[in-house]
Amino acid sequence: MSARSEARERAALLAPALLLLGAAVVAPIVRLVMLSLERTGSGPGLPSTFAGLAMHVRLWQDGRWWDALAHTLVFTGSSVGLEMVLGIAFALLLDRPFAGRRWARALVLVPWALPTAVMALAWGWIFNDSFGVLNDVLGRIGLVSGPVAWLGRPGTAMVAMVVADVWKTTPFVALVVLAGLQGIPRSVIDAARIDGASPPAVLWHVVLPLVRPACLVALAFRAAQAFGAFDLPYVLTGGGPGGATETVSLYAYRSFYRYLDFGYAAAIAVQGAALALLLFALVLWLSRRAGVDA
Amino acid sequence: MSGRADAGRRAAGLLAGLGTLLMLAWSLAPAVWQALTAVKPDAQITRVPTVYLPHPVVWTHVVDLWTRKPFGTYLTNSFVVSAWATLLSVACGALAAAALVRMHGPRRDALLLALLGVSLFPPILLLFPLYEGVRALGWINHAIALIVPYAALNLPLAVWVIESGLRAIPRELDDAARLDGARALDRLWHVQLPLAAPSLATAATLVFIFCWNEFMLALTFMTRDANKTVTAGIASVSGVSFYQIPWGQLSAAILLATLPLVVIVLAFEGRIVSGLTRGAINE
Numbered sequence: 001m002s003a004r005s006e007a008r009e010r011a012a013l014l015a016p017a018l019l020l021l022g023a024a025v026v027a028p029i030v031r032l033v034m035l036s037l038e039r040t041g042s043g044p045g046l047p048s049t050f051a052g053l054a055m056h057v058r059l060w061q062d063g064r065w066w067d068a069l070a071h072t073l074v075f076t077g078s079s080v081g082l083e084m085v086l087g088i089a090f091a092l093l094l095d096r097p098f099a100g101r102r103w104a105r106a107l108v109l110v111p112w113a114l115p116t117a118v119m120a121l122a123w124g125w126i127f128n129d130s131f132g133v134l135n136d137v138l139g140r141i142g143l144v145s146g147p148v149a150w151l152g153r154p155g156t157a158m159v160a161m162v163v164a165d166v167w168k169t170t171p172f173v174a175l176v177v178l179a180g181l182q183g184i185p186r187s188v189i190d191a192a193r194i195d196g197a198s199p200p201a202v203l204w205h206v207v208l209p210l211v212r213p214a215c216l217v218a219l220a221f222r223a224a225q226a227f228g229a230f231d232l233p234y235v236l237t238g239g240g241p242g243g244a245t246e247t248v249s250l251y252a253y254r255s256f257y258r259y260l261d262f263g264y265a266a267a268i269a270v271q272g273a274a275l276a277l278l279l280f281a282l283v284l285w286l287s288r289r290a291g292v293d294a
Numbered sequence: 295m296s297g298r299a300d301a302g303r304r305a306a307g308l309l310a311g312l313g314t315l316l317m318l319a320w321s322l323a324p325a326v327w328q329a330l331t332a333v334k335p336d337a338q339i340t341r342v343p344t345v346y347l348p349h350p351v352v353w354t355h356v357v358d359l360w361t362r363k364p365f366g367t368y369l370t371n372s373f374v375v376s377a378w379a380t381l382l383s384v385a386c387g388a389l390a391a392a393a394l395v396r397m398h399g400p401r402r403d404a405l406l407l408a409l410l411g412v413s414l415f416p417p418i419l420l421l422f423p424l425y426e427g428v429r430a431l432g433w434i435n436h437a438i439a440l441i442v443p444y445a446a447l448n449l450p451l452a453v454w455v456i457e458s459g460l461r462a463i464p465r466e467l468d469d470a471a472r473l474d475g476a477r478a479l480d481r482l483w484h485v486q487l488p489l490a491a492p493s494l495a496t497a498a499t500l501v502f503i504f505c506w507n508e509f510m511l512a513l514t515f516m517t518r519d520a521n522k523t524v525t526a527g528i529a530s531v532s533g534v535s536f537y538q539i540p541w542g543q544l545s546a547a548i549l550l551a552t553l554p555l556v557v558i559v560l561a562f563e564g565r566i567v568s569g570l571t572r573g574a575i576n577e
Contacts, residue, residue, distance in 0.1 A: 006396075009477075009478045010393040010397065011393075012478070013389045013392050013478060013482075014393045014394075016385070016389055017386040017387065017389065017390035017449055017453065018390075020382075020386050020442070020445060020449060021412065021446055021449060023442070023446070024420070024442055024443045024445075024446030025412055025415075025420065025446055028420045028424050028427070029415075029419060029420070031423035031426070032419060032422060035423070089313070093317055096310055098310075098314070102563070104314060104317075104318060105563060106559055106560050107318055107322060108317060109563055109566060109567070110321060110322065110555075110556055110559050111324075111325070113503050113555045113556070114325070114555055115506065115507035116507065117507075117526075117529045118525055118528050118529065118548050118551050118552060119324065119548070119552070120529070121529065121544060122324055122545075122548050123324065125328070125541060125544075126324060131340050131342065133344055136343055167321075167324060172570065175567050175570055175571055176570065178567075178571075179567070221414075224414045228416025228418060230418060230510050234510075234529075235509075248418075249416055249417075249418040252418050253421070253510075256421075256422055257514070262422065265422060269416075269418050272416060272419075273416055273419040276414065276415070276416050277411075277414060277415075280414055
């Protein structure tokens, strides 16, 4: 078969996928960027006008945008940080041979598969101030003296969000790291043992450096995803109390559907997505640099 | 072997066992608590101090769910949307993967990386323009408004998983069929896909889960109760005051919406793990 007909064949195979992505991803992104260059008419029926970068500049003077960005960064940093620590611990536990390990691995995976929006309601019930089980448990062991209004105070509402997110996404980190652990040749660890290294030393100096690539992949993906969080704040806290847990995605959503400020909403979404990609690239770049130094 | 090293090993084993138990408790507790609430009589749900185990176990919440909210409709909608989107995504993904697996060098890498980029975008980026498009096409409250974007958003994952499945097939098989004059689609259908069937199943499992769980687009594109998927349908309950929520019914709803996923995880755990980690570890 000639090279040319092979190339034609390949193009035909790629066509449906490219068409789908073009229609549902590429075209919308182009449209969104164009929308972000418009000033939306200030009433129904009033035309939108081209505004250049005015909507993007407006972000700089918008305190609510900076607040949303700060909440998003706090949320991303704390939840992804905790997920990495817990995820690596889970992976180490699941790497040990024990009876029923396959079942344990399946059960640990369950939170990852459940819908965030639905489980956010479940967490709302757990964190409920009057009837929530968390307050009851903490009260019984004497950690709190009265019911805590978890979702009613800015700091604790953020804690609730982080807990729900850590619960849901730790399995992803754990499984990626576990795959990395299982790729380590047994002989490497045995050699270190024979050389007289203690188990903690083997873990710290041999095992963890070898799974670092897997950890970084998990970290980069999780950071980008957490930065775009929408379902969890929308359902669990509604961005409250008083906007204290409003994320960038939620602010963009509200600017569009509640304030009908389409051009500005588009600018928020564009800037948010750019920052998410930047965060992803930054994590990869930092990790690659650290890899060279080591 | 000295007794001290033995004792040390036993202590480490005990510690790991304890850690494993804690890990399982943490992973299951919120879901179990929801299940307990779903079968608890109303008076016990709102009793202080908390009643942990329901007595007696009641099924009224599950029954009420069917009469008060069109819950069965939500489940059906979710199933229809997720099944079609999975089919579309895996079909387009398999074709693209068949092309990519025969490519080499920087162009192939660039295509795979571009796909990866797509899966990193926060979904809010696509929401507004997709909403405009869906409205212009008159697709609001039609399943296709969700099927097409879901298929597209999960396409990168499908391509990555299926491509790595195809790559494991010896190239000679494809070359032999090619020399026999078999066309691309015939080779894909009769030679490659049967051999890569596990990767197709893996991709389908993952895509189905993601479609079932999607919330933002479903919330926005499906405004009529009769067309909502289960995530949007349940979460719209929280629109009213948090204190008026019928927690028993809501817990039953959460239980029923998550049960299919628990079954999928327990049945296909190995596939999900291999699919989630293959793409991540290879590159």
